[in-house]
Amino acid sequence: MSIRGIDVSDYQPNVNWQAVARDGITFSFVKSTEGATLVAQTFARNWAAMKAAGIQRGAYHFFRPASSIQGQIDLFLKTVKLEPGDLPPVLDVETTGGLSADQLCDRAAIWLEAVEKATLMRPIIYTYPGFWDNLGTKRFADYPLWIAHYTSAEKPWVPGGWKTWTFWQYSDTGSVSGVSGNVDTNIYESVREGAQSYKVADIQRELRIKGFYQGAMDGKFGATTTAALISFQKSQGLNADGIASLKTWAALMRKSPKVVVPPPAPTPAPQPTPPPISDVRLTQIFSSYQAKASQDTALIWLQSQVPPSVLGAFAQKWRATALPQDSNLRLIDVGKFYRGLAQQDQALDWLQKQISPAIITEFAQKWRSQSIVTNSPIRLIDACKFYRAAPQQNQALDWLEGRISPAILSEFFRRWQNATRL
Numbered sequence: 001m002s003i004r005g006i007d008v009s010d011y012q013p014n015v016n017w018q019a020v021a022r023d024g025i026t027f028s029f030v031k032s033t034e035g036a037t038l039v040a041q042t043f044a045r046n047w048a049a050m051k052a053a054g055i056q057r058g059a060y061h062f063f064r065p066a067s068s069i070q071g072q073i074d075l076f077l078k079t080v081k082l083e084p085g086d087l088p089p090v091l092d093v094e095t096t097g098g099l100s101a102d103q104l105c106d107r108a109a110i111w112l113e114a115v116e117k118a119t120l121m122r123p124i125i126y127t128y129p130g131f132w133d134n135l136g137t138k139r140f141a142d143y144p145l146w147i148a149h150y151t152s153a154e155k156p157w158v159p160g161g162w163k164t165w166t167f168w169q170y171s172d173t174g175s176v177s178g179v180s181g182n183v184d185t186n187i188y189e190s191v192r193e194g195a196q197s198y199k200v201a202d203i204q205r206e207l208r209i210k211g212f213y214q215g216a217m218d219g220k221f222g223a224t225t226t227a228a229l230i231s232f233q234k235s236q237g238l239n240a241d242g243i244a245s246l247k248t249w250a251a252l253m254r255k256s257p258k259v260v261v262p263p264p265a266p267t268p269a270p271q272p273t274p275p276p277i278s279d280v281r282l283t284q285i286f287s288s289y290q291a292k293a294s295q296d297t298a299l300i301w302l303q304s305q306v307p308p309s310v311l312g313a314f315a316q317k318w319r320a321t322a323l324p325q326d327s328n329l330r331l332i333d334v335g336k337f338y339r340g341l342a343q344q345d346q347a348l349d350w351l352q353k354q355i356s357p358a359i360i361t362e363f364a365q366k367w368r369s370q371s372i373v374t375n376s377p378i379r380l381i382d383a384c385k386f387y388r389a390a391p392q393q394n395q396a397l398d399w400l401e402g403r404i405s406p407a408i409l410s411e412f413f414r415r416w417q418n419a420t421r422l
Contacts, residue, residue, distance in 0.1 A: 001189070001190045001192075002187045002188070002189055003026055003027065003187060003188045003189070003190060003245070003246050004024055004025050004026065004027075004185070004186075004187060005025060005026065005027035005028055005029070005167070005185075005186040005187065005188065006020070006025055006028045006029075006174065006176055006179070006183050006184060006185055006186065007028060007029035007030065007031075007060070007169065007183075007184045007186060008028065008029075008030055008031070008042075008046065008179065008183060008184075009030070009031035009040060009042070010031065010040050010041050010042050012042075012179050012180070012181070012183060013041075013042055014180065015042075015046060015049070015178055015179055016177075016178035016179075017046070017049040017050050017052070017053035017055060017178065018053050018178070019177045019178030020053065020055065020176055020177065020178035020179065021053040021054055021055055022177065022178075023176050023177035023178065025055065025176060026055060026056060026246070027055060027056040027057070027058070027087065027186075027188065027246055028050055028055050028056075028057060028058070029057075029058040029059065029060050029087070029090060029146075029186075030042075030043060030046045030047060030050065030057065030058070030059055030060070031043065031059075031060055031062065031092075032047075032059040032060065032061060032076065032079050032080050033061045033062070033072070033075045033076050033079050033080075034061070034062035034064065035062070035064035035067040035071075035072060035075075036064070036067045036068045036071030036072050036074075036075055037071070037075065039075070039079050043059070043079065047059070047080075051083075056085065056086070056087060056246060056247065056250070057086055057087065058086060058087030058088065058089070058090060058124075059076075059079075059080040059082075059086075059089060059090065060089075060090035060091070060092045060126060061075075061076045061089070061090065061091055061092060061111075062092045063091050063092055063093050063094075063095075063108060063111065064095070064097055065095070065096060065097035065099045065103070065104045065107050065108070066097035066098060066099055067097070069107050069110045069111055072111060073110075073111055073114045073115060073118075076089065076111075076115060077115065077118050077119075082119050082121065084254070085247065085250065085251075086250070087124070087246075087250050088119070088121040088122060088123055088124050088144065088250065088253045089115050089119055089121065089123045089124070090123060090124045090125075090126050090146060091108060091111055091112060091115075091123055091124070091125055091126065092126045092127075093108060093125060093126065093127045093131075093132075094126075094127055094128060094131050095131075096135075101134075101135040101136055101137055104135065105135070105137050105139050105140070108140070109139070109140075112125075112140070112143065120254055120255040121253050121254050121255070122143060122144065122253055122255075123143060123144075124143065124144045124145070124146050124166065124167070125140055125143045125144070125145055125146065126146040126147075126148065126169075127145075127146075127147065127148070127159075127160075128147065128148040128149060129147065129149055129156075129157040129158075129159045132159040132160045133159045133160065135160070137160060137161075138160055138161025139161075140160070141160060141161035141162045141163070142290070144166040144167075144253070145158065145162045145164070145165045145166055145167075146165070146166060146167035146168075146169065146186075147159075147165045147167070147168055147169065148169040148172075148184075149168070149169070149170070150169075150170060150171055150172065151170070156168045156170070163198040164197065164198040164199050164202070166188065166199075166249075167186050167187070167188055168186060168187050169184050169185070169186045170185060170186065170187065171184070171185045172184050188246045188249070190243055190244055190245045190246065190249075191203070191221060191243070191244045192221065192226075192242065192243045192244065193221050193222065193223065193225070193226045193242060194221060195221040196219055196220050196221065197219055198219055199219075199244075200219045200220065200221045200225065200244075201217050201218065201219035201340065203221075203225070203229070203244050203249070203252065204216075204217040204218075204219070204225055204228075204340075205217050205287060205340060206252040206253070207225070207228045207229065207232060207252070208283075208284065208287070209284060209287070209288075210232065210252070212228040212229075212231050212232045212235075213225065213228035215228075216340070216341070216342040216345060217287075217339075217340030217341075217345075218340075218341070218342065226242040227242075229242050229243075229244060229248065230242045232248075232251075232252070233248055233251075236248075236251045238251060280360055280361065280363075280364040281349075281352065282348040282349070282351060282352045282360075283340075283345050283348050283349065285363075285364065285367055286334065286335055286338040286348060287338065287340060289335035289336070289338060291335070291336065294366070294367070295335065295367060296332055297366065297408065298363055298366035298367040299330075299331040299332050299334075299335060300331075300332070300408060300411050301363065301366055301405070302331055302355075302359070302363045303330065303331045304406075304410075305355070305359050305363075306351075306354070306355060310351070310354045310355075311329060314329065314347060314350065314351045314354075315329035317343070317346065317347035317350055317351075318334065318343075318344065318347040320343045334348075
């Protein structure tokens with residue numbers, strides 16, 4: 001079912017939000033900020049009026065890649081105060097500001113991560129196909145997509161590695177009561193039992209992260225997904241109808257402590273208390289893999305703790321093959337290619353049973369570590385260029401080697417060998 005919405009800015013200075021609501025519009029995004037200094041003149045009035053009219057509201061920041069990133073973060077967070085029920089923050093990316101694609105993406109990532117940490121909601125990215133395809137990046141495909149594509153086709157063009165869209169701005173010449181002149185019009189597609197799509201897989205993933213769903217993330221909206229969604233809706237005080245409406249989706253996007261919902265079972269007889277077992281699941285960890293340096297370091301460490309025979313058996317289960325055991329499967333590659341498929345989950349669950357809870361717990365701690373690393377004044381590539389085997393250079397390299405873990409050194413040596421064979 002399509003849910004209708006609009007988005008407005010200072011170009012629509014006098015919006016009658018009560019009339020907008022009577023015209024069947026249930027959500028709207030409004031421009032809040034641009035760059036590091038501009039606050040939309042109409043934002044404060046629109047923000048309050050949307051809430052009063054019962055319209056689900058969201059705020060977007062127009063990204064100026066060349067402007068101060070910290071200034072843009074601070075301006076948005078100072079201006080927009082999200083409340084329960086509001087839509088996630090939006091980063092509007094449609095200009096390079098003269099920067100390269102890599103520079104733009106690096107700076108956008110800083111804004112996205114900082115705003116997510118502050119608001120506890122994963123931001124939405126707004127863009128249009130031609131611009132994003134020109135960037136040539138698939139880096140942000142795990143963020144919700146709001147795509148602007150004006151077409152008569154049934155579906156919009158989805159760029160950049162995204163498998164689906166969350167919001168579709170399908171026209172910039174819409175007509176809605178309460179808004180003078182043209183207005184951007186959007187839709188959100190709610191999904192329910194019987195649907196089969198990437199959107200369903202995204203909802204299954206969020207339900208699993210929050211502890212409500214233990215089934216396969218196969219994109220099939222069956223009875224198990226419905227039951228999990230109803231349990232989540234009840235926990236949030238939402239209408240428990242088992243339909244992934246916009247209000248339910250927004251609640252799924254808000255981070256919260258994990259809630260474990262055990263299946264109904266008879267009261268067991270008292271038994272001796274078993275030793276504590278880690279509640280961390282490898283499937284949950286791999287579903288959040290983003291190729292961050294801290295995550296790769298943790299995976300390299302975990303691989304060093306697992307016997308080669310266990311890794312070989314895991315490789316067979318991961319690849320669903322009866323070929324001889326292969327212990328060369330790298331856990332970093334498992335993270336890159338994990339898609340929540342049933343056989344992948346089964347393989348990871350099997351691997352977890354072969355590893356002690358203490359190692360799993362230490363791995364999770366390394367995975368979650370977010371230590372801040374300052375920019376190095378020298379790059380190792382440059383050090384190699386100027387290496388002359390001078391005594392002080394050798395001493396410096398020996399000092400550095402002594403401070404790097406054997407696992408990292410082994411992985412570096414493997415990559416170095418592979419590069420020299422090309």
